[in-house]
Amino acid sequence: MPQPILYLPSGWTEKHPEAAEVAIEDFEVQRLVDGHGHTLQDAAAKVGVSKSTAGRMLQRSRRLIAISIERRLPFFLDASEDLELQVQPTATVDHSDTGGFPVLAVAVTKAERDVEVARIFGRAAFFAIFRNWDSEPEFMENRASLAPRNAARDTIRMLSEQGVGCVVAGRFGSEAIELLGEVKIEAVVASGIRLDQALDLAKFATR
Known part of the structure; x- marks a missing residue:
């Protein structure tokens, strides 16, 4: 399991602990739309949500990242670089x-x-x-x-x-x-x- 990624702006210190957390689900929509040129409809289909839900997810991700940059705040992205989270084997459950x-x-x-x-x-x-x-x-x-x-x-x-x-x-x-x-x-x-x-x-x- 990859560790969460923390993006720190230049000049940030621990005296300014406030940080934004960008959900992996929301960023996946933004990655597809902004990074790879997919339409919102295509992105929604790829992540398995409705177009309206994908629109809200995209808006949340854009807003959090924009505010972080504007205010020079760090933000967490809970994902690896390619967003592929590999699940480690879990303990066997007695059924x-x-x-x-x-x-x-x-x-x-x-x-x-x-x-x-x-x-x-x-x-x-x-x-x-x-x-x-x-x-x-x-x-x-x-x-x-x-x-x-x-x-x-x-x-x-x-x-x-x-x-x-x-x-x-x-x-x-x-x-x-x-x-x-x-x-x-x-x-x-x-x-x-x-x-x-x-x-x-x-x-x-x-x-």
Whole structure:
């Protein structure tokens, strides 16, 4: 797991401890739009959120970075240079009380069976919940996806209340990984695949 990056302006000292924190999810939208020329619609599709949500994420990231530069404040970017967060293997969780099956949640972009796995965990619009390997998914709306802050924390609370033991998403932030570990939910990174493929991957990862 890469350590958070701290950008310090020239001349900054510890006498000025105020700093801005730029969320990895928000910066990913800005990186795609400002850095690589994608349209907002394309960026929204790539990160698995609606266009309006992506617009708010882009605005937050731009504003925080602009204010940091204007006020000569440091800012934290919780990501590696390429924003690819590699999840370290988590401790094995005992699922004997559920017949060996961890209730599975897969972050998805729509409440449909034939759908792609959402790229960003906390901003996923829905989660497909599987109570056993052969069951049809229950689709749960992730209201935290539209929250201005603490999206990952609120999402994890929702999944924990559902008894989830394993979650699949395209990307997890470092805070999400830590919080998932605290509630003993295994995190499986799966980018660019569809829901049925994610189910097969989870079978392999949790067996």
